[in-house]
Amino acid sequence: MRSIAAIERRIEEIQAKPTANAAGELVGLGEEVLEHWICARGETPTHAKKEGFRLLALHRQGAKGDPSFNACRETCRELIYHYNLVTLEPAHSDSVKRIQLAALVAKHLVLFVGGKMEVAGLGEFCCAAKPVRKNEAVAS
């Protein structure tokens, strides 16, 4: 499994030079990000599919018991939506733009999950500054 930073770098490469066949790779990168989250919770990432996509099944697994993870539910769905747009109409004049948008969506997923992993388990609904305050308290 690539590191979160390596996934982010690869997405940025696709964003800079979008090619019509990158849609599948972006969905795969999204899956890798969610695998990180699930493994960090001590679970084994599912290989099941939801609505035909593993990404959505992984999101569901990642959100189980952690409703705040639903904050990236629509991001996952947008990634699939753009994948569908590109693969169903590969010759469309907007294909490159669609890949670019898909890359930005995938990047948001990486940033959100990466950020959440830093503060995992703290905060009730949304992210919180709690871990930082705790560290400060320990340091002082």
Next chain:
Amino acid sequence: MVDVTERAKQLREVAYYPGCALEGSGNGYDVSTRAIAHELGLKLRDVKDWNCCGAMEVKNIDPKIQTYLSSRVLSQAVNKTHNNVVMAPCNGCYHNLKKAEYDLAYDENSREVVEMLSTKAGHQTYEAGQAETIHALDWIKETIGVDGLRGLTKGKLAGLRIANYYGCMYVRPRHIFPEKDKGPGSESTSKPHFMDDLLAAAGGVNVEFPLKTACCGGAHTLSDSDMSTKLVLNILQAAEASGAEVIATECPTCHSGLEMHQIRAEKRFGKKTNVRILYFTQLLGLALGISPRKLGIHTNISHSLDFIREKGLT
């Protein structure tokens, strides 16, 4: 079944809960909300002696205290302001009042805590169902409506390409918004569209924006500023890639985050974006012919006045 006309009539005068952000960093949102209310003949009655809704800070330390604080706002609206519809333009306040309503309806322990603290504080205990909380988007949509706005604005925003950014708290978690996802006419929690509908009625062109409910990193802004900047930069870049000239906002936390991190992204990462950031109430105000100054646009952090002039919106 509520008669639509009766409902519109009921919402023409609401209890207004601006919340702390609209008195500070989100002042332009407050000013523009009041300005369009005046222009549209809608009455806002400020909730008497309102308090903080509990925001994120209190909620992370003790969610029950947040429930109590929000319940006191609702109690003040019902018992002191004598209006049982509370309009909260801030997503954080709106979310917290809705959450308090849900907690009080379904959680016995929350009811006990609220009863105890309300008695101690010497005010009437709020009980679930006594008031209804609505967002500024619901308020405009249900009083003036899309057709009404179309008639009043005469396509003033024609050609303006807008990315509508709702942020996360307007729709999540779904269970505290029972009125949403009820089919045609209702708001959607997965693909919200009320802001899109209102601005399109004023002539705006809504671009297909894939991050309309994505996290802006607001809660990270002090603990991990770089993370917030990256999340915001990504939203700004996505808006530009979608073809937008303006991002319309309806949350003061998201709005100030977008503005501040737009500047920070350039300074910290050398990434400049040019998309403008305006509250949807400011855009609607411009469409109604209200001056930028009366809409508090000059109080926004980012500079939009030249752009507004260029677009012929003054």
